[in-house]
Amino acid sequence: MDVQQSLHLPQLNIFAPKMRRALDFLVRLRPHSTYVASFQANAMALLPAKPRYRHVLQADARYLMDSIHADGGYTYTQGPPGALIFEQRSWDNSNTQYGVLGAWACAHAGLEMPYSYWRKAAKHWRTTQYMNGAWIYSGTPNHPAGGPGRAACSTMTPAGVASLFICDEYLYQRAPINPVPHPFIRRGLAWLNRQFNPQEKNFYAMYGDERVALAGGVATIAGHNWYDDFSRTLTSHRGGPWRDGHFFQASSVVATAYALLVLDRGLNPIVISKLQYGTNFFGDWNARQRDAANFTSWLSRTFETPLNWQVVNFHAPLTQWLQAPILLITGRKDPRFSKLQVAALRHYVQAGGLILSSPDGASRLFQKAMVQYARRVVHGRYSVKAVPPTSYIYTIQPWYHFQRPPQFEALSNHIRYLWLLSATDLGAIWQSHHFATKDDWQVPANIYFYATGKVALSNRLESLAIARPTTRTTLRLTMARLRYAGNWNPEPGAWPRMARITARYFHTRLTIIDHAIGPKLSPKRCPLAQMTGTGAFTLSAAQIIALRYYIQHGGMLLADAVGGKNQFTDSFVQLVLQAFPHQTLIAVPQQSSLYTGTFPHGVNVTRVKYRKFYNQQHQHVKTRPELMGIKKNGRWIVVFSSADITCGLLGTNTWGISGYAPPSAQALAANVIMYAIAHR
Secondary structure: OHHHHHHOOHHHOOOOHHHHHHHHHHHHOOOOOHHHHHHHHHHHOOOOOOHHHHHHHHHHHHHHHHHOOOOOOOOOOOOOOOOHHHOOOOOOHHHHHHHHHHHHHHHHOOOOOOHHHHHHHHHHHHHOOOOOOOOOOOEOOOOEOOOOOHHHHOOHHHHHHHHHHHHHHHHOOOOOOOOOOOHHHHHHHHHHHHHOOOOOOOHHHHHHHHHHHHHHOEOOEOOEOHHHHHHHHHHOOOOOOOOOOOOOOOOHHHHHHHHHHHHHHHHOOEEEEEEEOOOOOOOHHHOOOOHHHHHHHHHHHHHOOOOEEEEEEOOOOHHHHOOOOEEEEEEOOOOOOOHHHHHHHHHHHHOOOEEEEEEHHHOHHHHHHHHHHHHHHOOOOOOEEEOOOOOHHHHOOOOOOOOOOOOEEEEEOOOOEEEEEEOOOHHHHHHOOOOOOOHHHHHHHHHHHHHHOOOOOOOOOOOOOOOOOOOOOOEEEEEEEEEOOOOOOOOOOHHHHHHHHHHHHOOEEEEEEEEEOOOOOOOOOOOEEEEEEOOOOOOOHHHHHHHHHHHHOOOEEEEEEHHHOHHHHHHHHHHHHHHOOOOOOEEOOOOOHHHHOOOOOOOOOOOOOEOHHHHHHHOOOOOOOOOEEEEEOOEEEEEEEOOEOOHHHHOOOOOOOOEEOHHHHHHHHHHHHHHHHHOO
C-alpha cells in the first residue's frame, strides 16, 4: 500500500481483486506479536477511516500499549502479568523499535496514545544507549549482551535514533522557545555519520537508516546522499525478488518488502526544506524540532499524497535545496546571515524557490531581521509589503473559509512571491499538533498549492538542476538581455537555466549578456536579443531608433510578458507600432518552422501545454502555440508571446502565472534560439 500511494498502480488499488482478498485476510488477523501488531497498524493507517479498518487499528493500539514493558521495551509476544517476558532484561531493540513504529502509526491515524506511553518508550532508548552513541540488539551499558561493534550496532542504532525522533514528536508538544538539547539523538547521529556504509547490503539496516533520514529530515549521512546510494544498490538487482544475505536469508518476500519500502518512501517528493543556519542540530533554528515534520505529515494525510521533508544547510549544493519548492526559516533572534549565506538564499529564490519564515514566539527581532534579509536577497529592488486578503495564498482553494488566518508580509517580483514572512508562530502550532486552529494549517497548505501550481511534485530523482552536457557544444550564440527603465529582469535565473538546457540537449553554448538599448547593440555580436517585463514601460526616441536599427540589420528580438501581464503586452505592442509603423504583429502560422522545428536542432512544438492557471483563466484548454511576430524577407525578425515563457524556463509551476507549462516554454525558447542560429 505504501508503493500504491506513490505509484498508483492499478493492480495495487485496494479495490483490485487480489488486494481485496489480502485486506480481508489482514482485517481478520488478530495481533499475536509485536511485529504483527506494528505492521498491521501501519497498513490500517494507510486505509480510509472506515469502521472495519478503524476497529483493527484500535485493537493494534491496545495490544501495543498493553505489551510495552515497565522499562519501555518490547519482546516478541504479550504474556500474562508477572511472566518472564515482562522482566526488565527480557526485551530486544528490534521488537522495541517496531512497537514504537506501530504506536506512531496509530497516533498519526488519530488514535490517542497517552503521554505516559511516549515517556516510557523514550526512557528505554535513553537508558540503553552506549556512550559512543550506539545501540545493540539487547543489553545495556550496565548489563551488556555483546560489545557495541559496528556489526552489532548497524541495525539497532538507526532504530534508536528514529524511535527517539518519534517519541519527541509527542513529548515536546508545548513548543519550547529555547532549543531543547537531545544528547541521545546527537550521539546516535554522530555514530551514524562515523559508521555509515553507502554500500549497505543489509536491507533491514538500510530501512533503519532511511527511517532516521525521513523522521529527522536528514538529507545526507556522512556526506552521502543516502537515497542515491541505496537506490543504486537496489536497482543494480536484475529480475525477480530481492534476497538479503545478512538478516533474512530464508525469506525473499521479507527482503523484497524492505527493498520496496526503501525505494518507495525515499522517492516521495520533498515538499519543504528547513534551513539549518547553525552548526548545532538543536540550535535556534530548530527549537521546534517537529514543526516541518508535523506539517508535512498533515499535508500527506489531508491530501492523500505521500510527501517528505528535509533539513538543508549552507554547505549543501543548490541542487539539494531545489528538491523542495519551499524553504522554511524559523528562529527568535537575528541569524546574522553572512554575505555568502544571503547569496545562497538569493540563488534559491532566483532558481524559482519560495522562502517561508516563521518567528518563534512571534519574535519581532526575528521578523525585522527577515525583512532586511529579504531586501538584501533582491538587492533592494523590491519592497516587503503586507499580503492582501485577495492573495492566492488565501483564495487558491475556494472551499477554505478562513476565520482568523495567519497574516503575512511578502517580497514579490511582481510575478510571484519570493519570500513570505509570517507574523504568526506557525512552528508552535505545528509542533503542538494544534489542529483546532485550522487556518494555521490550511493557509500554509495553500502556500504549498501556490508554490506547486496545483501540479504534482516531482519525485526525489527528478531535479530542477540541469546536468552538465555529456558532449561538446558545437554551436555558439550570444543573446542580449535588454535593459530599460522598468522591471526588465524579474527572473534572473530563467535564461541562465535555459542556457544549461541548450548546452546539454541542443549542443549549443548560449552566452547571455545584459545590454542597454542603444547604438552599441550589435546584431553581429548578439544575433538574438531578449526583452521581457511585468508592467507598462516606454522607450525614448533614441532607444526606439537603436532597436529598429538592430533588427533591420540582422538582429532578432524575442519578447514575452512575464507572468502573462497585460500591461507589458500593451506597452510592447505600442513599441512595435513606433519602431515599425508600417508593419504589425501577426500570428505566427501553425505551419511555420518556428513551430515545426524544420531547421538544425529544432523541435516540433505544434502541440503545447499551458499552465493550469492559464487554462483556468481562459476557461478552456488550449493545445496550440500562439506566438506573434513580424516577418521580413522570409525571416522572423520579431517574435512576441503575450503568454509567459520566461517563468517556464525555471521549470517551476508557481500559481498565478499565465503562460506555457515549463516543458513547452523551454521548447519554444529553444526553437527561437536555434532559428536565430540558422538565420543569422
